Amino acid sequence: MKAIVFSARKDEKSYLIDAFEASGHEVMFEEVHLNRKTAELAAGFDAVVVFVNDQLDESCLERLAELSVKTVALRCAGYNNVNLDAAKRLGLSVVRVPAYSPYAVAEHALTLLMTLNRHVHKAYNRVREGNFLLDGLVGRDIHRKTVGVVGTGNIGSVFCQIMRGFDCRLLAYDPNPSQDLIEQGVEYVELDSLLEQSDFISLHCPLTAQTHHLISERALALMKPKAMLINTSRGGLVDTKAVINALKQGGLSGLAIDVYEEEADLFFEDQSNRVIADDDLMRLMTFPNVIVTGHQAFLTEEALTNIAQTTANNLTCLEQNASCENQLV
Structure with a gap:
């Protein structure tokens, strides 16, 4: 062929x-x-x-x-x-x-979670400039925290297994619950309940008409003020403008994304010598508690x-x- x-x-x-x-x-x-x-x-x-x-x-x-x-x-x-x-x-x-490789994406989600939680991105830049102050670098133990996993297909299931190693309480939302995960101690709950209880939330579901902007202004309002959101799935799951407002108002502790809803004309290309006209993406990247990678979770x-x-x-x-x-x- x-x-x-x-x-x-x-x-x-x-x-x-x-x-x-x-x-x-x-x-x-x-x-x-x-x-x-x-x-x-x-x-x-x-x-x-x-x-x-x-x-x-x-x-x-x-x-x-x-x-x-x-x-x-x-x-x-x-x-x-x-x-x-x-x-x-x-x-x-x-x-x-x-x-x-569900492991590739799940492991990248963990990488983003840990980097965001422990401010590794900020510490890396500081140390390169000779600044060894610890101010603003306080994180939280992941151990025994509540982790919400939205979507428990191949990737979401692997992510759950990884987080079990941190002795986390695992909440999951999926229309098709996995019996294997239930037997491993994962609790399936409604999405609202997951959002309300989780310290860390990781998205692992496909983008459909039903899941478009699943993380909306309403969903963000349900989250804990210290909650962190990780998205390695599809950009359209997250309402970018709503997330920007939540970050500005302190309603979201941190955001780490490997995907972006308007990435089609940006990602996988060198944009370093151009003016990026996407105001929402550029606004996101001004926040110290936001990490963006360029759709490399599978790599x-x-x-x-x-x-x-x-x-x-x-x-x-x-x-x-x-x-x-x-x-x-």
Whole structure:
């Protein structure tokens, strides 16, 4: 199968090349995002391989179908950026990578939590300037604190297991509770109850119409004043303007995000020589109790290997007309 990779990054190319060559697929890379305007680049290819910030709306998919593209291969778990109804109508197959390394994302969530709680980002900058004062660096023991986990799929479950090592009380919210986690002592509660009781809250759920702005002004008002919020899932889960107001008013102790709801034209690119026009993101980054990383939670050697191999295997399954467990449409 001949495939074109959109939103290609340097860090992933060698993994994709190895996996595609081993599977007998031909691959070409484009750094631009896929959308209606750039869809022309897919002419002559059987499949497009896309990532989280590619926009496969109805008009983009229609153009791909006109160009005789047959397959959309997501090299990620989320698929909120693909119009599945349109893909089905147009006869396009859509496959994804549902699980690449839940440990990578869960461990990054813990990294953000610990960095934010112990002010490591502030201490790092101080020490580099020769400032060894401890003022403003007081954190809290994570031991036996209440941790709220919103979404207990693969990643959320691993995060729960990690936090058990801190002897935390674990509260979870998910429409489909995990019996394994219940047996491990995780308490499933309603979202409001989780927000009210948790010292640390970590988001691990997909972005859907129901979960969009799950963390809203109302939700933030329910949280403890010392609560910290971690988001390594999807940016649209959090109402950015509401979070800014909560931080300004002292209603939220800290925020650590690896995703941002308007990240599509910002993340995965060097913006250092440009004026970033996103006022909300720039405002967030002025707060000393906010940490932003650029959608790197998945970025481990193991995850990149699994993503590449699963993507290549998905294409092989479709090429051979075999059953593909990762197929959405």
